[in-house]
Amino acid sequence: MLEFVFDQFTAGFREWPDLSVDKRLERLAFRVSRAPKSLRAHLERIHYCFNNYMNEQLYAALIDLLIVLNKAGRELSWRMIFGSRSRLTESQFQTLRHFLKNEGAAIEALPCNRFSLFTKGLQSSSPLVQVVEEASEAEQDPLQLARDYIEFSQLDEAVRVLEQAILMRPEHAELHGELLSLYRSTRDRTGFKRVHGELNRLGASLPPEWAQLQDFLKV
Template sequence: MGQAIYGQLGDAAALTPTLNEAPCSELAFLIGESQRWLPYLPDLPARFGDALAQAVSAAPGDLARHTRRIHHAYRSLDSEALYGALLDLFAVLGHHGRELRRRMLSASRDRLAAEQEQALRLWLESGRRPPMSPRSRSACLSEGVEGETGLLHVREGEQVEIRDPLQEAREFIEYSQLEQAMDLLENAVRRQPERDDLRVELLSLYRATRDHARRDDFRRRLGTELGGLPPCWASDGTGERGSE
């Protein structure tokens, strides 16, 4: 085991023998606040990201650690780690640090999947995480960690807010996420076919997108699931009947 390193890293080259002699040391404890150690650990690229994630977990409010982790994931061409690092930054800042979040997202967008970039963009503009945003196993803070639903326990007498699907759909529509809005409304109609407001909103989306094939396919599937299509679904609200 190499000798302990205290304080900030100065000349990284001078520390190279210590680091090389201590391959079993935990990088999160060996690394200071400098990035100059990176070139001297060419055989441990997978551990760079782990160490930076651990550093963020240890001090979630240290924005310098967040930005170092984001920069490293970007340089490593690791889009999943990059998305997880951005999720953690957004979760920690909440409604604050909008300019920092905007800069980090803009600089990272070319290495994010389209749905990841879109979810973060919506979060930036709306101030809250979109309900159907992609999750990430690389996120290490609570807002981004994937988990089993069985881990959620509601104490007796504690009320859980259940958001109305129509309200959620309209939030998607507000940000031109029409595909997500239709998915949400179709699922809601299956669960609550008696709700006329859901039907009207969904049919208006079909008309707006001119997606008559999707409308007719949903009618057929809904009729099969319910054992018959409700009369209110015989028309799209303009007198036009769906194809049989």
């Protein structure tokens, strides 16, 4: 099922080989949200949904592709929609088909579901994803980026960002507090032990919360 995922390492599949189907899709969807113009990311997400019979998620992935393409790449759009037809309801298929056929159809009119990333349809009062193209992950404040991940329940991503940042800047006290909080809430003994060992090897001065959590996790 994963042959179509070109870069499984970037998607997090090799680092976390035991991820559930839903968690794997979450990573693919996140890649789309971080690189909206990457056709590869969109196609991987669509293919993964199709192969795993995740029909509502597939519809959302197709909607997101149409939104990003904004009437460009019509041939690709047609191929994706007709190729996915067996997993869509007739209403969903006709909605997508009508949108492509109707030159004047507004993107805002595309009906969304809760798995859509970029739709402007009103399902809640706050946006699920804010598309930011100019700043890479490395250029952002790791603490704020981790908190953004946490806000959308992407805890694995938050932990990854904090672990990388804390090994580079072990003197940053707030990073310790945020990471330890995640370790505690997820009972992540493996992550705790690995990073604790790395920090000790670096000769970093650790706040007392590390020892407290070590006792709590019984590491």
